[in-house]
Amino acid sequence: MNEIYLTNETSGISPAEVEKCMDELLAQYPGLKKVLIIPPDFTRCYSYAGELTQVLYKKLSPSATVHVMPALGTHMAMDAEEKEKMFGRVIPEEAFLVHHWQTDTISIGKVPQEVIEEISGGLYSTDIEVEVNEKLIHGGYDLILSIGQVVPHEVVGQQHFLDGKLPLVYIQTVTTLKDEEICLNGLYTGPSRKPFELAVELSGRLNICHVERRAKKLVTYLDPYELKTTWVGNKGIYRTRMAVADGGDLIILAPGVKAFGENEEMDNMTRTYGYKGRDYVLKLFNEGAFENRIMAAAHLIQGSSDGRFHITYCTRPENLSKEEIESVGYQWMDYEEAASLYNPDTLHDGWNTLDNGEEIYFVKTPALGLWKVD
Structure with a gap:
């Protein structure tokens, strides 16, 4: 696909520009019948992912079955109040899927012991199993949209397990707060690692606060x-x-x-x-x-x-x-x-x-x- 990169460090990306970006994205995937949207949960309420999920659901749901599975990780499931605050009332309850991380994941490989030893400075020495929700692999989705906020964090994903194996497109955001409102400063979309790299570059400028x-x-x-x-x-x-x-x-x-x-x-x-x-x-x-x-x-x-x-x-x-x-x-x-x-x-x-x-x-x-x- 033609990847889409939008950046506005000062005034932010407008809702109209977001709509146009999502239209350009979906135009490259005609005839979709079943779509999975994976936004973060409410602990990433400043991510602009809730707004993006609403836009995508409105555009896709008239002609496709659309499921929304918040990426809980090890967090508790979102309650009704959190869903309404993050996704409005756009998405019906029956469209939500819950990620049960202890029971419904499957292995897609291992991070080798030598890699773990290197990045931990020898403090930890074992393989680490990599698991994802089984619906990503066996859910029969024509398109999986992974919406994620890029912000300085203690963990990042690995590119070795999913590249080219799933109909997966990343939608990466970089946000700040401006007058107590979420400002979307970066929006990077595509199946490659490039959207993440561009988002990291912008986040490094906007989200790392250098104290003297x-x-x-x-x-x-x-x-x-x-x-x-x-x-x-x-x-x-x-x-x-x-x-x-x-x-x-x-x-x-x-x-x-x-x-x-x-x-x-x-x-x-x-x-x-x-x-x-x-x-x-x-x-x-x-x-x-x-x-x-x-x-x-x-x-x-x-x-x-x-x-x-x-x-x-x-x-x-x-x-x-x-x-x-x-x-x-x-x-x-x-x-x-x-x-x-x-x-x-x-x-x-x-x-x-x-x-x-x-x-x-x-x-x-x-x-x-x-x-x-x-």
Whole structure:
């Protein structure tokens, strides 16, 4: 197909340009009978994927069977409120498919041990199974549209398993917030790796925030509608950790966080082992503590400061109590008390000086970037 690349770093790409792009894309696939759209879930609500999914569903559904399967990964399924907020009322409930990551995936290959050893610096040495939802392989789809936000992240996909084997087209977005509204700055569409590479280049300019010095105190906010567990809320840690000073404080305002894991199994694992550092978790992992739940060990590692700085989770005690937060290795503060000191409604992104003269660095939306000191 003719790939389509749109970039507007300043004012953003307009809805009319988005419509034209999707028309040009679909014109290259006439006669479609069955289509699968894979957008991210609500934890990527700033991705513009909800708007794109609505546009595509409207264009495709009159003549084709269209299913929408949010890419949950290990996250919990989207509820009705999240679906409405992200996809409007455009997509009927019966069109949604749920990805049950523990029961309906199939293997498509392995990442070899030598590759894992190289990229982990020798810390991890084994093959890793690569699995996808079986509907991608056996669903009988004429076209699979993978909509994804490209933003600095701790994991990326591999090109070795799907290239040329599925009717797969990527729709990659790069977004920012402009006056509290999502601004679509990049839209790259095609079956090759090029859309991802172009999106990475733009995201590197727009989504990596270069801070001139590390903050002794960094405060970040987790939107209660977007982030309800530490499993997803810990982007407040791994997106900001490089901007926190040694011995400093990371304060996480988490009014909606009610659990550690996205399901009971992962919640129990977090409560059992806690966020207590890489070496601690690797030792447990090598002793077989996590069985085949590699992602649980990885999550616990990236949710720790490794003792370099202090992490304080500010929750409502009826959601997660002081005792629960402290049991997994964090410090705790009551959300209302913390919000009176660090009001997320009045602080602005970047450096702030509080009434008491204290200087803090504030990150309102950790999902949209990566903060680092050069």
